[in-house]
Amino acid sequence: MLANLAGPTVRIADLADPAERRRIDDFVRGQAECGPFHRPGWSRGVEAGTGQPAHYLVAERGDGTISGVLPLSRIGSPIFGTALVSAGFGVGGGIAAMDEEAIQALADAAWAAAQAQGCASVELRGGPVPSRWQKEEGVYAGFARALPKGDEAILKAIPRKQRAEVRRAMGLGLEVRSGRSPELVDLHYRVYAESVRNLGTPVFPRSLFRAMLEEFGEDADILVVLGQGRPTAAVLSFYDKGTVFPYWGGGTRDARRLRANDLMYFALMRQASERGCARFDFGRSKVGTGAFAFKKNWGFTPEPLTYARQGAHRDINPLSPKHRMVTSLWQRLPLGVANRLGPFIAKGLG
Numbered sequence: 639m640l641a642n643l644a645g646p647t648v649r650i651a652d653l654a655d656p657a658e659r660r661r662i663d664d665f666v667r668g669q670a671e672c673g674p675f676h677r678p679g680w681s682r683g684v685e686a687g688t689g690q691p692a693h694y695l696v697a698e699r700g701d702g703t704i705s706g707v708l709p710l711s712r713i714g715s716p717i718f719g720t721a722l723v724s725a726g727f728g729v730g731g732g733i734a735a736m737d738e739e740a741i742q743a744l745a746d747a748a749w750a751a752a753q754a755q756g757c758a759s760v761e762l763r764g765g766p767v768p769s770r771w772q773k774e775e776g777v778y779a780g781f782a783r784a785l786p787k788g789d790e791a792i793l794k795a796i797p798r799k800q801r802a803e804v805r806r807a808m809g810l811g812l813e814v815r816s817g818r819s820p821e822l823v824d825l826h827y828r829v830y831a832e833s834v835r836n837l838g839t840p841v842f843p844r845s846l847f848r849a850m851l852e853e854f855g856e857d858a859d860i861l862v863v864l865g866q867g868r869p870t871a872a873v874l875s876f877y878d879k880g881t882v883f884p885y886w887g888g889g890t891r892d893a894r895r896l897r898a899n900d901l902m903y904f905a906l907m908r909q910a911s912e913r914g915c916a917r918f919d920f921g922r923s924k925v926g927t928g929a930f931a932f933k934k935n936w937g938f939t940p941e942p943l944t945y946a947r948q949g950a951h952r953d954i955n956p957l958s959p960k961h962r963m964v965t966s967l968w969q970r971l972p973l974g975v976a977n978r979l980g981p982f983i984a985k986g987l988g
Contacts, residue, residue, distance in 0.1 A: 645739035646697040646705050648747040653678050653692055662696065665704040667879065671765065672734045673919075674876040674883060675725035679853035681709045684726045686853075687846030688985040690714065693722060693755075695747055697740040706735025708744040708762075712755060715986020721759045721952050722752045726988045727846065729778075729922040732765025732946070741766050749948050759949030767946040774947055777955075779940035781920035781933040785882070785911055792907050797937045804904045807897035812870075814905045816861040818851055826860045826886075829872040831977050833888025838965030840980030840987075847874055847886065861906050863898040871898035875906060881917040882910035903936070924955070954987050 652658050659678040666672040674680055681692035690711050697706035711726025725731030735741045745768030748760045767773050786795050793801055815822060823844075831841040851858050854876060863871040873887030884906055889899045907918055920938050923929040934940065953960055968976065 645737075646699055646743050648695055648697050648743050651678070651694040651696045651707075653682050653694055661704065662694070662707060665707060666734065669734050669736075673730055673881070674854070674857075674878045675728035675731040675763075676707060676709055676734055677854075677878070678709075680725055680728065680850075681711060683846065683850040683853040684711050684988075687849035688727070688843055688988075690726055690985065690988060693751060695744055695751075697735060697743050705737060706733060706740030706744050708733050708748055710748060710751070710760075711988060712757065713986065713988030715983075715988075717983065718954050718986050719759075719950070719952055720755075720757045721761055721949075721988070722748060722755070722757050723761045723988050724748075724763060724765075727842070728763060729780075730764045732762040733768070734765060742768060745769075745771065745948075752949065757949070759947055759952055761952065762946040764943065764945065767944065768948075771946045771948050774945040775942060776925070778922045778924055778943040778945075779930065780922050780943050781938035781940060782881070782917060783938055785907060785916055785918040787911050787916075789908055792904065792911060795937060796904075797935065800900070800935045800937070803897055803900045807901035807904075810865070810896055810901075812896060812898060812901050813864040813867075814861065814901065815864065816859055816905075816909060818859050822860040822862055823848060823851065825862045825864075825869040826872040826874055829862070829869045829890055830874075830886055830888045831980070832890050832973055835971065835973055835976040835980070836891065836969060838969040840968065840984040841977060842886075842984045843981035846985075850874070850876075861902060861909065863893075863902045863905070865892060865896045865898060868892075870896055871902040873902060873906060875910075877910070877913065877915065880915050881919050882906065882913075882915045883919045883921065885921060 662678050666676045681694050685692045690713050693710040695708040699705050710722045710724050713723050714720040733744050752760045786792050827844050834841050857877045860874050870893045871889040873884045876883040920933045
């Protein structure tokens with residue numbers, strides 16, 4: 639037991655217990671602000687795929703009903719230090735609670751746990767900012783909007799210039815495959831690993847993607863675009879409460895020439911619409927980057943994201959001046975070398 643205040647009691651959830659997971663899932667599904675990062679499967683996938691342990695906090699009232707959750711992962715790295723992060727390897731998360739008492743109880747319990755475990759900080763990627771915590775804003779923006787139903791409606795919702803790129807891509811004979819097969823997992827990893835190397839960042843372990851697909855079941859899949867039989871763009875997406883979240887995606891050097899990324903996101907919108915999704919969450923991007931501009935070109939309006947922190951700042955942004963030289967060097971590494979070294983570094987980024 640981590641906290642027993644006048645209001646709720648906070649404890650660590652037993653995510654190995656299927657009944658506990660179902661109970662938390664029921665709460666999370668009932669909260670509008672919650673997404674895939676709050677689901678127990680996310681924390682379990684991070685733990686299984688990277689070895690970074692889950693520390694999922696649950697606030698309960700006197701009658702045992704859940705009044706709030708905080709999905710934390712303990713992210714440890716000899717390079718970047720150690721922190722409790724919500725949500726580990728996510729761009730969202732943070733406290734989800736029904737009242738102010740639960741918010742503060744979860745925040746206090748998280749900071750107490752960080753101190754007990756020797757973590758220098760607690761990072762909340764979204765949700766309410768607890769009292770006396772440091773607010774971090776102005777760095778990232780999120781992109782989400784309604785997803786129309788039907789091919790023509792989806793195309794019409796894309797701004798004219800970007801729509802022209804999608805139509806050109808549709809005429810280049812590219813092949814689209816989607817599903818959850820081991821073959822698609824391998825194709826996705828080949829594309830994603832090359833994409834992040836080209837950006838100067840280390841690739842996550844392949845085991846993370848496999849674990850997430852296992853935990854989320856039919857609520858996650860992979861879409862791959864192939865040109866002349868070679869994978870050129872790929873994305874691993876999550877589906878939650880009528881929203882599709884394209885998450886780990888990228889393209890090879892040929893992707894721009896073939897407009898494979900344009901076809902990939904259009905194909906994903908079509909697929910998600912057919913599944914009954916009514917919203918497309920394009921995720922976050924750092925203000926001023928190419929990814930930020932790309933999403934605006936698709937007609938998405940940036941919404942500033944606010945994060946919160948208690949404790950020391952952990953600089954894991956590859957675009958920061960501190961890491962700029964390393965990023966430049968990483969971009970020039972042979973892909974085989976980057977793929978061998980990357981997972982050992984990336985699993986400590988979280």
